[in-house]
Amino acid sequence: MGVLTLVVSAPLMFGGTRTILISFDGFRHDYVGRLPDGVFKSMFSTGCRAQSLIPVNPTKTFPNHWSLATGLYPEHHGILDNRFYDRALVDTFAMSSTESAWWLGEPVWNTAERRGVMAYTYYWPGSNVAVQGMHPTRWFPYSGSRKYADRIDSVIAWSAMPQPPGLIVTYFELLDDAGHRHGPQSAQVDTALITAEALIARLVQGLRAHDVLDSVNIVIVSDHGMTATEPPSPDQHRVQSALFGDSSLVVLVSHTNVFVYGLQPDQADAVAERVNADAALKIRATPSKRLDSSWHINHAARVPDLYAEALFGSTIDTGKRPLPQHAGGNHGYHNSNVDMHGIFVATGPDIKPGLLPSFSVVDVYNVICSLLRIEPALNDGNPEIARRVVRH
Numbered sequence: 001m002g003v004l005t006l007v008v009s010a011p012l013m014f015g016g017t018r019t020i021l022i023s024f025d026g027f028r029h030d031y032v033g034r035l036p037d038g039v040f041k042s043m044f045s046t047g048c049r050a051q052s053l054i055p056v057n058p059t060k061t062f063p064n065h066w067s068l069a070t071g072l073y074p075e076h077h078g079i080l081d082n083r084f085y086d087r088a089l090v091d092t093f094a095m096s097s098t099e100s101a102w103w104l105g106e107p108v109w110n111t112a113e114r115r116g117v118m119a120y121t122y123y124w125p126g127s128n129v130a131v132q133g134m135h136p137t138r139w140f141p142y143s144g145s146r147k148y149a150d151r152i153d154s155v156i157a158w159s160a161m162p163q164p165p166g167l168i169v170t171y172f173e174l175l176d177d178a179g180h181r182h183g184p185q186s187a188q189v190d191t192a193l194i195t196a197e198a199l200i201a202r203l204v205q206g207l208r209a210h211d212v213l214d215s216v217n218i219v220i221v222s223d224h225g226m227t228a229t230e231p232p233s234p235d236q237h238r239v240q241s242a243l244f245g246d247s248s249l250v251v252l253v254s255h256t257n258v259f260v261y262g263l264q265p266d267q268a269d270a271v272a273e274r275v276n277a278d279a280a281l282k283i284r285a286t287p288s289k290r291l292d293s294s295w296h297i298n299h300a301a302r303v304p305d306l307y308a309e310a311l312f313g314s315t316i317d318t319g320k321r322p323l324p325q326h327a328g329g330n331h332g333y334h335n336s337n338v339d340m341h342g343i344f345v346a347t348g349p350d351i352k353p354g355l356l357p358s359f360s361v362v363d364v365y366n367v368i369c370s371l372l373r374i375e376p377a378l379n380d381g382n383p384e385i386a387r388r389v390v391r392h
């Protein structure tokens with residue numbers, strides 16, 4: 001029956017239903033229970049839902065969005081954190097870095113286009129980068145000022161085109177912002193959840209109004225969760241100045257973790273010992289060579305010599321700038337903390353309803369490829385997940 005519908009209603013070049021992939025940055029897995037009654041919340045009971053979506057370490061926005069897009073662990077896709085250093089490029093990655101040398105792997109929009117499925121993106125970390133020398137057919141440079149409703153309205157308009165793209169990707173940051181500023185338990189997160197419900201309701205209503213809802217699969221994910229944080233202790237000013245103050249080191253601090261480069265192998269052990277003995281710093285340092293198998297950041301040019309992480313719920317403050325936008329909550333802690341887990345929910349004609357055990361962000365790439373009926377590129381995901389989510 002599904003095939004008949006496709007033939008009649010969708011003159012798509014790839015001959016399948018189209019897929020919309022949406023990320024709500026920082027949507028913690030248990031926020032679902034706080035969504036107001038409505039279209040979004042009901043997707044979790046009528047669609048296919050994971051208990052939670054497990055982020056890669058460190059549980060930050062850029063590595064996780066790039067793992068979602070490519071199905072690869074950071075050591076294979078190259079985006080180890082929101083900030084990191086590359087010994088070969090002799091340069092530091094920042095979230096604004098759009099030079100293609102940083103971005104490894106094949107994002108799903110490239111896989112789609114290489115297989116003849118048109119892809120449009122409206123924000124997603126990396127969607128504004130010419131990865132493998134190509135962009136999706138349509139993409140935008142990121143601007144946080146674009147209204148959320150405008151993004152949804154574009155997705156609706158694109159879905160209703162006579163020759164719609166087979167894959168549409170978009171991204172919303174409102175839950176991450178509210179969680180950072182006010183904490184995950186805040187009224188502001190509840191307000192953001194009401195907005196998220198309104199956006200998804202607007203999408204579904206718009207697709208229905210254009211009579212395309214039945215030929216669209218909607219997959220909604222998040223990159224990580226959020227946990228409440230205590231104010232940084234005054235002692236944490238010493239993290240950089242007293243312990244990593246050597247000018248020959250490259251030290252990158254991003255709220256919950258520190259990447260340290262330029263240490264000799266024996267030095268890394270000594271510095272870790274010193275840091276870990278100083279309880280007031282509230283961080284735990286590990287030479288990267290001793291990180292356990294839950295870590296996948298062993299990219300030769302980019303792995304730090306030493307990785308230090310704030311104790312769960314504490315924030316590293318170098319004293320250089322106040323962090324009002326990070327006063328209430330944070331993420332970046334190890335993914336064994338369930339507060340770091342995000343969401344996966346999917347609905348549509350090709351989705352098998354049901355509740356699945358938690359799976360990884362690297363498993364989502366195969367799901368999208370399966371929905372598009374295209375061969376995935378080599379990736380780190382478990383192909384079994386796609387078989388459990390997708391009907392065909």
Ligand SMILES: [Zn+2]
Binds near residue numbers: 176331
């Ligand atoms: Zn964030």
